[in-house]
Amino acid sequence: MSFEHRGDQLSGIILSGFGILVISEATALPYVSEFGPGPGFLPLWIGIGITACSLAALVVSFFRAGKRSLDSSELSRIEIIRGVGSWAAFVVSIALLPLIGFGLSLGLLSVFLIIALDRRSPWVALGVALFLALGFHLVFNLALGVSLPVGPLGF
Amino acid sequence: MDAINNLVLGFSIALSAANLFWCFVGVFLGTIVGVLPGLGPPATIALLLPLTFKMDPTTAMIMMAGIYYGAKYGGSTTSILLNVPGESASVVTCLDGYQLARQGRAGPALGIAAIASFVAGSFGVLGLMFMAPPVARFALRFGPPEYFALMVVGLAMVVFLTGRSMVKGVLATLVGLWLAGVGTDVFTAQSRFTFGHMELLDGIDFIVVSIGLFAIGEVLINLESRTGAQIFKVPRGLRNLLPTLKDLKDSRFAFVNGSVVGFFIGVLPGAGSTIASFLSYGLEKAFSRNPEMFGAGVIEGVAAPEGANNSETGGALVPLLTLGIPGSATTAILLAALHLWGFRPGPLLIQENPNLFWGLVASMYVGNVMLLVLNLPLVPVFAQILKVPYFVLYPAIFGISIIGAYSISNSLFDVWMLGIFGLLGYFMRKLDYPAAPLVLGMVLGKRLELALRQSLMMSQGRLSILVGRPLSAAMLLFAVVLLFMPMLGRVRAWRTRAIEQELL
Numbered sequence: 001m002s003f004e005h006r007g008d009q010l011s012g013i014i015l016s017g018f019g020i021l022v023i024s025e026a027t028a029l030p031y032v033s034e035f036g037p038g039p040g041f042l043p044l045w046i047g048i049g050i051t052a053c054s055l056a057a058l059v060v061s062f063f064r065a066g067k068r069s070l071d072s073s074e075l076s077r078i079e080i081i082r083g084v085g086s087w088a089a090f091v092v093s094i095a096l097l098p099l100i101g102f103g104l105s106l107g108l109l110s111v112f113l114i115i116a117l118d119r120r121s122p123w124v125a126l127g128v129a130l131f132l133a134l135g136f137h138l139v140f141n142l143a144l145g146v147s148l149p150v151g152p153l154g155f
Numbered sequence: 156m157d158a159i160n161n162l163v164l165g166f167s168i169a170l171s172a173a174n175l176f177w178c179f180v181g182v183f184l185g186t187i188v189g190v191l192p193g194l195g196p197p198a199t200i201a202l203l204l205p206l207t208f209k210m211d212p213t214t215a216m217i218m219m220a221g222i223y224y225g226a227k228y229g230g231s232t233t234s235i236l237l238n239v240p241g242e243s244a245s246v247v248t249c250l251d252g253y254q255l256a257r258q259g260r261a262g263p264a265l266g267i268a269a270i271a272s273f274v275a276g277s278f279g280v281l282g283l284m285f286m287a288p289p290v291a292r293f294a295l296r297f298g299p300p301e302y303f304a305l306m307v308v309g310l311a312m313v314v315f316l317t318g319r320s321m322v323k324g325v326l327a328t329l330v331g332l333w334l335a336g337v338g339t340d341v342f343t344a345q346s347r348f349t350f351g352h353m354e355l356l357d358g359i360d361f362i363v364v365s366i367g368l369f370a371i372g373e374v375l376i377n378l379e380s381r382t383g384a385q386i387f388k389v390p391r392g393l394r395n396l397l398p399t400l401k402d403l404k405d406s407r408f409a410f411v412n413g414s415v416v417g418f419f420i421g422v423l424p425g426a427g428s429t430i431a432s433f434l435s436y437g438l439e440k441a442f443s444r445n446p447e448m449f450g451a452g453v454i455e456g457v458a459a460p461e462g463a464n465n466s467e468t469g470g471a472l473v474p475l476l477t478l479g480i481p482g483s484a485t486t487a488i489l490l491a492a493l494h495l496w497g498f499r500p501g502p503l504l505i506q507e508n509p510n511l512f513w514g515l516v517a518s519m520y521v522g523n524v525m526l527l528v529l530n531l532p533l534v535p536v537f538a539q540i541l542k543v544p545y546f547v548l549y550p551a552i553f554g555i556s557i558i559g560a561y562s563i564s565n566s567l568f569d570v571w572m573l574g575i576f577g578l579l580g581y582f583m584r585k586l587d588y589p590a591a592p593l594v595l596g597m598v599l600g601k602r603l604e605l606a607l608r609q610s611l612m613m614s615q616g617r618l619s620i621l622v623g624r625p626l627s628a629a630m631l632l633f634a635v636v637l638l639f640m641p642m643l644g645r646v647r648a649w650r651t652r653a654i655e656q657e658l659l
Contacts, residue, residue: 007586036612039340042604049329057322079379086378091574110550118546128547136554146562
């Protein structure tokens with residue numbers, strides 16, 4: 001089964017679950033209030049809409065499910081690993097923000113992306129990391145006065 | 156006469172030193188963004204929005220609009236030199252532009268793209284100037300039911316024209332509407348969908364969502380693969396970039412076609428510049444004496460879509476400024492920006508804020524001249540931007556995204572939300588869920604709910620008020636027709652073909 005169809009099925013299931021969550025949260029809110037429709041009015045119908053549409057998408061994806069060549073699904077898998085890997089690195093850099101500050105965490109993210117994904121030499125990675133960390137500090141912190149998360153080293 | 160007086164007022168604002176400078180910054184940044192594949196105008200505007208909070212709002216709007224229409228100019232460069240569109244609206248330009256470059260005519264192709272953009276862009280501004288005030292006067296008749304119906308039409312149009320699957324478009328819209336509802340209810344002050352997080356009481360910040368979906372999502376998609384392409388050299392010197400007299404003669408109808416088609420497509424919510432460029436190219440080919448030459452490198456095949464692409468900007472600003480209804484992701488972000496700066500886009504905007512409206516209109520004339528001057532002699536310089544390695548560009552975009560999210564309220568919570576919406580944006584692209592309806596749903600969600608609840612309060616809970624008034628009934632009927640029309644085979648085939656072109 002191709003990535004698209006598996007993805008459609010998975011997204012259909014997740015969105016159906018999400019729709020049910022929206023319905024259950026919305027039913028806990030008043031449907032009507034003294035001003036007319038209550039805070040639960042529109043969310044309830046949105047939840048019903050999400051659930052109905054995602055179930056429809058799910059049914060359609062089951063009907064359309066077909067085969068795809070091994071090469072293309074292998075390519076999709078590698079692509080997703082690279083995409084999600086980059087996102088994971090980004091999230092780690094967010095987690096590091098309060099600990100080591102913006103400059104260092106952006107530097108580390110750059111080093112990871114350049115070495116792991118672009119297969120460049122560590123020297124290139126270090127050069128780019130230093131250039132970006134310094135550039136951002138000069139432009140945003142000093143020139144524009146934008147406050148950024150600061151680490152123990154003061155940047 | 157009024158329009159002339161107002162335009163004089165507009166020029167007095169647009170020609171101030173600060174506004175000229177920021178207009179230049181906007182069009183310059185826009186050109187760079189247009190040149191760079193993988194970073195579109197919505198992402199750029201969302202990224203820069205937090206930095207405009209300290210600026211004068213009119214100046215900030217002039218700069219943001221500069222980015223918007225500047226990107227349209229820049230988009231042709233990569234289409235012609237690389238066969239890679241800088242943004243989706245430049246896809247059609249690849250067809251003949253790249254062929255011209257292969258024949259050694261990259262210079263005239265870039266030149267005609269700039270000239271067509273200037274001619275049609277100026278037409279679009281004229282259209283905005285003359286069409287916006289009457290539309291605004293007409294919209295003064297609208298009450299809550301009409302506004303509700305109008306927003307439903309806007310959302311239905313976007314669903315109809317974006318993404319291969321209508322169901323996915325509707326789902327994206329509904330998720331956007333739900334996101335708009337997170338936070339404190341305006342009528343009852345009751346918290347909704349905050350899941351115990353105090354930070355969510357004010358709702359989810361629109362800027363965080365748009366940076367996540369567009370900037371982070373786009374970078375993650377680009378990081379998936381390591382592909383390169385061969386770039387054709389741009390001939391140096393203005394003379395080598397100027398089209399010949401024959402080129403200009405061949406393109407004269409393309410200028411008119413692009414200008415008119417682009418503007419009127421722009422006025423329609425959801426249609427956008429991609430459809431405009433696609434349609435004007437089709438018309439140019441249909442009425443050409445040599446339709447078989449299209450795709451093999453004809454100059455009017457570049458002039459028509461590039462013109463339409465630029466004229467569309469003026470058209471798209473008509474519903475945005477006069478009705479408060481955006482037609483695309485970029486105008487949705489501009490709408491959010493207008494709200495953040497304290498404006499109320501709608502029928503009264505022109506009356507209440509003449510400086511903003513007429514200053515913007517005049518700045519667009521100035522900006523178009525700046526872009527022509529920038530794009531003709533400096534195309535070789537802009538083409539050098541393509542040599543900036545992606546391994547420098549992408550970490551930089553991550554950095555700007557973090558700053559954009561953090562600087563909204565100096566809160567790491569927003570940065571975490573950015574991470575979540577970045578992943579959502581990535582998977583939406585992978586799974587072919589269109590992002591524009593989600594963004595539009597989020598921008599319009601609060602106002603849509605307000606209009607619906609006000610309508611129901613007016614009618615003491617009877618839904619018949621929505622179909623009992625002729626204007627709202629007609630608009631709702633139109634929305635229903637739009638959503639069900641793809642069930643007709645021929646319409647579905649046309650829609651799929653148009654969207655396939657857009658997603659190429």
